[in-house]
Amino acid sequence: xxxxxxxxxxxxxxxxxxxxxxxxxxxxxxxxxxxxxxxxxxxxxxxxxxxxxxxxxxxxxxxxxxxxxxxxxxxxxxxxxxxxxxxxxxxxxxxxxxxxxxxxxxxxxxxxxxxxxxxxxxxxxxxxxxxxxxxxxxxxxxxxxxxxxxxxxxxxxxxxxxxxxxxxxxxxxxxxxxxxxxxxxxxxxxxxxxxxxxxxxxxxxxxxxxxxxxxxxxxxxxxxxxxxxxxxxxxxxxxxxxxxxxxxxxxxxxxxxxxxxxxxxxxxxxxxxxxxxxxxxxxxxxxxxxxxxxxxxxxxxxxxxxxxxxxxxxxxxxxxxxxxxxxxxxxxxxxxxxxxxxxxxxxxxxxxxxxxxxxxxxxxxxxxxxxxxxxxxxxxxxxxxxxxxxxxxxxxxxxxxxxxxxxxxxxxxxxxxxxxxxxxxxxxxxxxxxxxxxxxxxxxxxxxxxxxxxxxxxxxxxxxxxxxxxxxxxxxxxxxxxxxxxxxxxxxxxxxxx
Amino acid sequence: xxxxxxxxxxxxxxxxxxxxxxxxxxxxxxxxxxxxxxxxxxxxxxxxxxxxxxxxxxxxxxxxxxxxxxxxxxxxxxxxxxxxxxxxxxxxxxxxxxxxxxxxxxxxxxxxxxxxxxxxxxxxxxxxxxxxxxxxxxxxxxxxxxxxxxx
Numbered sequence: 001x002x003x004x005x006x007x008x009x010x011x012x013x014x015x016x017x018x019x020x021x022x023x024x025x026x027x028x029x030x031x032x033x034x035x036x037x038x039x040x041x042x043x044x045x046x047x048x049x050x051x052x053x054x055x056x057x058x059x060x061x062x063x064x065x066x067x068x069x070x071x072x073x074x075x076x077x078x079x080x081x082x083x084x085x086x087x088x089x090x091x092x093x094x095x096x097x098x099x100x101x102x103x104x105x106x107x108x109x110x111x112x113x114x115x116x117x118x119x120x121x122x123x124x125x126x127x128x129x130x131x132x133x134x135x136x137x138x139x140x141x142x143x144x145x146x147x148x149x150x151x152x153x154x155x156x157x158x159x160x161x162x163x164x165x166x167x168x169x170x171x172x173x174x175x176x177x178x179x180x181x182x183x184x185x186x187x188x189x190x191x192x193x194x195x196x197x198x199x200x201x202x203x204x205x206x207x208x209x210x211x212x213x214x215x216x217x218x219x220x221x222x223x224x225x226x227x228x229x230x231x232x233x234x235x236x237x238x239x240x241x242x243x244x245x246x247x248x249x250x251x252x253x254x255x256x257x258x259x260x261x262x263x264x265x266x267x268x269x270x271x272x273x274x275x276x277x278x279x280x281x282x283x284x285x286x287x288x289x290x291x292x293x294x295x296x297x298x299x300x301x302x303x304x305x306x307x308x309x310x311x312x313x314x315x316x317x318x319x320x321x322x323x324x325x326x327x328x329x330x331x332x333x334x335x336x337x338x339x340x341x342x343x344x345x346x347x348x349x350x351x352x353x354x355x356x357x358x359x360x361x362x363x364x365x366x367x368x369x370x371x372x373x374x375x376x377x378x379x380x381x382x383x384x385x386x387x388x389x390x391x392x393x394x395x396x397x398x399x400x401x402x403x404x405x406x407x408x409x410x411x412x413x414x415x416x417x418x419x420x421x422x423x424x425x426x427x428x429x430x431x432x433x434x435x436x437x438x439x440x441x442x443x444x445x446x447x448x449x450x451x452x453x454x455x456x457x458x459x460x461x462x463x464x465x466x467x468x469x470x471x472x473x474x475x476x477x478x479x480x481x482x483x484x485x486x487x488x489x490x491x492x493x494x495x496x497x498x
Numbered sequence: 499x500x501x502x503x504x505x506x507x508x509x510x511x512x513x514x515x516x517x518x519x520x521x522x523x524x525x526x527x528x529x530x531x532x533x534x535x536x537x538x539x540x541x542x543x544x545x546x547x548x549x550x551x552x553x554x555x556x557x558x559x560x561x562x563x564x565x566x567x568x569x570x571x572x573x574x575x576x577x578x579x580x581x582x583x584x585x586x587x588x589x590x591x592x593x594x595x596x597x598x599x600x601x602x603x604x605x606x607x608x609x610x611x612x613x614x615x616x617x618x619x620x621x622x623x624x625x626x627x628x629x630x631x632x633x634x635x636x637x638x639x640x641x642x643x644x645x646x647x648x649x
Contacts, residue, residue, distance in 0.1 A: 075596075075599050075602070078599070078602060079602065079606070082602065082603070082606060082607035084607065084610070084611050085565075085607075085610030085611050085613075085614045085615065087615075088611075088614040088615040088618045089539060089542075089543060089614055091618070092543050092546045092547055092614070092618060092625060093542045093543055093545070093546035094546060095546075096625070096626045096631075097546075100634060103634070103635060103638055104638055210594045211591070211593065211594030211595050212591050212594035213594075214594075215587070215588075215591060215594065215595065215596055216587070219587035220587065234585070235583065235585065235586055235587045235588070235596070236580075236584065236585060238595075238596040238598075238599060239576070239579065239580040239583065239584075239596050239598035239599055240576035240577075240579075240580055240596075240598040240599045240601065240602045241576070241577075241580055241598075245526060246526060246528040247522075247523040247524075247526050247527075247528045247531065249528065250519075250522075250523060250528040250531045250532050250535065251523060253532060253535060253573075253606075254519065254531075254532075254535040254538070254539075257539060258535075258538065258539055258542065261542075276626060276631060277622065277626060277628060277631060279618075279622075279625075279626070280615075280618040280619040280622040280625070281619070283614075283615050283618050283619075284615050284618075284619060287611055287615050291607075291611065294607075425542070426509065426512075429509065429542070429545040429546065430505060430506070430509045430545075431505075432505075432506050432509065433509075458524075459524040460523055460524030460525065460526070461523075461526070462520065462523035462524060466519070466520055466523060467520050469516065470516040470517050470519070470520040473512070473513050473516045474513045474514075474516060474517050476513075477509055477510060477512075477513035478513070481506075481510070490641050491638055491641055494634055494637055494638060494641075495634075497549070497550050497551065498549060498550075498626070498630070498634055
């Protein structure tokens with residue numbers, strides 16, 4: 001790559017960073033109350049919320065890790081990336097109830113909804129907050145690492161320097177503008193990902209001539225070797241299941257589709273929507289944006305397979321480099337958009353998980369331990385300092401503890417599901433879900449998540465988090481069935497019937 | 499369709515389905531697992547779409563049931579064509595895709611989006627009408643006023 005190209009990529013990426021910063025600074029003017037700072041509650045229309053939801057759901061893993069997995073194991077992971085219907089499903093299941101909760105009390109965080117549903121039960125709020133915090137930190141560290149390494153690989157810059165420049169700026173605008181700035185910058189970053197996706201999708205057809213050619217190349221290429229690196233191809237790569245155990249493909253249908261409703265980055269966006277009747281439009285906008293991003297990941301992987309299979313590029317030593325190898329082959333316009341899109345994916349998810357972690361530490365956990373702030377201003381000030389602190393610590397942690405970040409990388413989506421399903425999905429769909437059941441479900445979820453992190457093994461090839469989610473739901477429902485129902489106030493009763 | 503007395507039964511079924519899907523996954527019984535997965539999602543949506551324990555028949559007829567059928571067919575055809583062409587290049591393609599994967603693209607991805615998202619927009623009032631939302635807000639306001647008056 002020439003110096004001129006590198007300079008243009010840096011310029012393009014840093015222009016995106018600058019626009020994000022300006023949006024964040026502008027958004028600060030819209031933040032007047034704790035409810036707006038922590039939740040952006042009831043402030044936005046479906047287009048902004050839709051783009052922001054897609055950007056927050058599609059992390060750097062979606063654009064870097066997924067094409068890598070598709071390149072090395074075939075199509076199974078496409079079930080995850082083509083799960084665009086999940087948004088409509090999530091809003092059908094829980095959209096009106098989550099939004100309605102914001103009408104019966106002060107809702108600016110997930111902990112507030114837990115309080116309203118379970119009579120301010122501190123144990124439930126505390127356990128849920130710890131599990132969600134674990135998932136958030138895992139995601140946050142992975143985004144910082146991916147974003148920093150992107151420029152380390154490209155320019156040879158120190159990851160610490162890059163990390164502090166990119167994620168330092170992100171931490172500043174997130175801390176000062178809270179969820180309002182977070183949501184608007186994510187919407188902008190989502191737009192960058194969609195535009196990049198459209199460009200790469202068109203270029204895929206130009207380069208390969210279409211999917212038929214890719215199928216033919218992958219089915220017949222055999223094994224290609226260059227230096228020490230070999231890549232074996234075969235027709236089974238291209239069937240629906242790929243070459244992983246098929247139970248993994250099964251999990252990658254159920255977990256992303258149903259799991260979307262349990263992701264904090266989707267749940268919090270349900271109450272950020274101004275008018276709940278716009279929820280179907282939100283499903284459409286988020287779904288369409290996700291379709292482009294999902295197809296983007298698919299064509300990148302197929303493009304890389306085609307280029308390696310036809311000998312146009314060498315087999316990849318690291319599968320996760322598929323997107324960069326493909327962009328580098330396409331040339332300047334693709335490089336500009338691909339690098340910016342990966343950075344946008346990392347930044348949007350990072351800002352989302354930074355505000356979520358900040359809310360948990362500054363708002364939900366203190367109130368779970370009985371600490372209340374005297375004024376909204378004081379609470380927002382504490383949150384700003386907390387977000388800033390978490391941002392700096394996360395940058396240091398993610399760039400100095402590679403092994404721990406890799407272990408935490410297995411957390412994330414499944415862990416967040418296991419922390420939210422007992423409280424919100426079972427809790428809001430069923431009046432019979434009581435405090436005892438949900439507490440036991442969350443406690444088991446926390447223990448099993450940590451045990452799995454420590455190396456606990458599960459039967460079969462199924463990803464471990466499927467077992468944890470199943471156990472926590474079974475425990476929640478079973479204990480609730482055999483213990484007394486909680487008292488439910490009139491307003492909550494109205495929400496549950498909605 | 500009234501689900502007032504069936505809600506607990508549906509939630510118990512959901513919990514059992516999670517358990518069953520996990521066990522099926524341990525033993526690589528992925529096709530029954532996928533079919534049960536569709537049922538699991540369907541039941542969640544039935545609970546989500548209900549208003550005052552009533553589930554709209556219109557919303558069941560479209561989009562919920564067609565969505566479930568489209569996905570079951572998608573998984574069945576994907577598996578059938580994967581088995582037919584195991585280890586060999588297929589002798590035909592659908593839009594250039596391996597026939598097995600084409601059903602993922604056409605039915606799981608596009609079909610799923612078209613049924614659920616389009617149906618949701620088309621029948622949004624069956625999920626939550628303006629009058630139901632306004633009535634909910636009015637009742638909340640009445641309770642709030644009652645609580646203030648009682649102080």
